[in-house]
Amino acid sequence: MLTKRIIPCLDIKDGRTVKGINFEQIRDAGDPIELGAFYAEQGADELVFLDITATVEKRKTLSELVNKIAHKINIPFTVGGGIKTEEDVSVLLQNGADKISVNTAAFLDPTIINRFAKNFGSQCVVLAIDAKCEEDNNWYVYLNGGREKTDKLVTEWAKEAVGLGVGEILLTSMNHDGTKQGFALDITAQLAETLPVPIIASGGGGNEQHFLDVFTHGKADAALAASIFHYKEVAIPDLKQYLHQKGIAIRL
Amino acid sequence: MSLVIIQYNAGNIQSVMYALERLGVQATVTDNVQAIQSADKVIFPGVGEASTAMQYLQERGLDKLIKNLKQPVLGICLGMQLMCTYSEENDTNCLGIFEEQVKLFKPIESTIKVPQIGWNTITHLKSNLFKGVHEESYTYFVHGYYAALGKHTIATTNYVQPYSSALQRDNFYGVQFHPEKSAKVGEQIIENFLSV
Numbered sequence: 448m449l450t451k452r453i454i455p456c457l458d459i460k461d462g463r464t465v466k467g468i469n470f471e472q473i474r475d476a477g478d479p480i481e482l483g484a485f486y487a488e489q490g491a492d493e494l495v496f497l498d499i500t501a502t503v504e505k506r507k508t509l510s511e512l513v514n515k516i517a518h519k520i521n522i523p524f525t526v527g528g529g530i531k532t533e534e535d536v537s538v539l540l541q542n543g544a545d546k547i548s549v550n551t552a553a554f555l556d557p558t559i560i561n562r563f564a565k566n567f568g569s570q571c572v573v574l575a576i577d578a579k580c581e582e583d584n585n586w587y588v589y590l591n592g593g594r595e596k597t598d599k600l601v602t603e604w605a606k607e608a609v610g611l612g613v614g615e616i617l618l619t620s621m622n623h624d625g626t627k628q629g630f631a632l633d634i635t636a637q638l639a640e641t642l643p644v645p646i647i648a649s650g651g652g653g654n655e656q657h658f659l660d661v662f663t664h665g666k667a668d669a670a671l672a673a674s675i676f677h678y679k680e681v682a683i684p685d686l687k688q689y690l691h692q693k694g695i696a697i698r699l
Numbered sequence: 700m701s702l703v704i705i706q707y708n709a710g711n712i713q714s715v716m717y718a719l720e721r722l723g724v725q726a727t728v729t730d731n732v733q734a735i736q737s738a739d740k741v742i743f744p745g746v747g748e749a750s751t752a753m754q755y756l757q758e759r760g761l762d763k764l765i766k767n768l769k770q771p772v773l774g775i776c777l778g779m780q781l782m783c784t785y786s787e788e789n790d791t792n793c794l795g796i797f798e799e800q801v802k803l804f805k806p807i808e809s810t811i812k813v814p815q816i817g818w819n820t821i822t823h824l825k826s827n828l829f830k831g832v833h834e835e836s837y838t839y840f841v842h843g844y845y846a847a848l849g850k851h852t853i854a855t856t857n858y859v860q861p862y863s864s865a866l867q868r869d870n871f872y873g874v875q876f877h878p879e880k881s882a883k884v885g886e887q888i889i890e891n892f893l894s895v
Binding site: 448453485492518519523541542543567569570614619639640643651664698 | 818
């Protein structure tokens, strides 16, 4: 049976993982390669590396980093952050990334989804959506790391993007992100039940129960989290054992 | 031992090469006929679309070459599908090494996604390719088309219906999953191939 996936996300700035992490098992928790390998060893099903480096020049080091990650890690990984052109994608895939994720650039020019899917295959194109529920109870798409609101409904954009060829959707609820109060179950379920591609839920996972909820009520295919793994608030082996005991199909 | 990865217009070649490097094995990536023929073992990778891949192979004579190889050959993902007789993906005649046919997943329930992306179990394991690999081990899959069950099936996976997650005929092996991305289980399977 196909399992639900647990995906730690690592934010990268200037080649280093951002958040203050301290694991006894690894020498350098700021090293994305070591931390990624540690999560892979712990049973993570995939990894996401999100480059938040501000300048284009420094981003060039990303492909070198991806190459080193690909040498070391024996599970699939996605790379995102500032990807705009076929050349960007090609370099990352050639250096061993399995998938790339696009967000703002795809919204501003949806034809890139189509071009990426055609040139590299839908299976490697992940659409990241930053979503926020407004007072009118509708979920809107936000851009530029959540700084810029659009008038586009999340459901509309997701449907359109699937039509253009995205292979997966990584949905982050800005209302829930950082709260550790649980994932956005309703919008996750709404996308998961209506779209033919897997939905990765992100934002709000704070404990084991939240992951159970997002897989059952939220119908998510995968769940992503960052700080709770980085700060050891939830350990991946314990989380997977818990989900398994609750009857969720999970890889142990 | 000389190991060759066939170079053609399909993805994941680097990932396969890095996985081999992690196991301490150096592979040569090439589409050179003589280099492929003289290798001790051949890996035929692949992420991509069947008809364009077959066309590429035919234009370079690689289709006949692969079919007639005598050393152990391992097809991965699209590589395995191309080793079957026929693929529904753009109505493509393939290499015909395995008699099984490749079909599109057609789930009845709309909640089942196509392509299948993620970790699924392999069962009914029956080949030296799976030495030391437990029944129900998890491997990583990304595919919208599947090879039907048949006489060359050496591993079965269930998604929409049971299908061939691995095939073997004589010196030809094929796996639908990605051993290069399947953590320790995948490493074991690659090691087994290297020692057949």
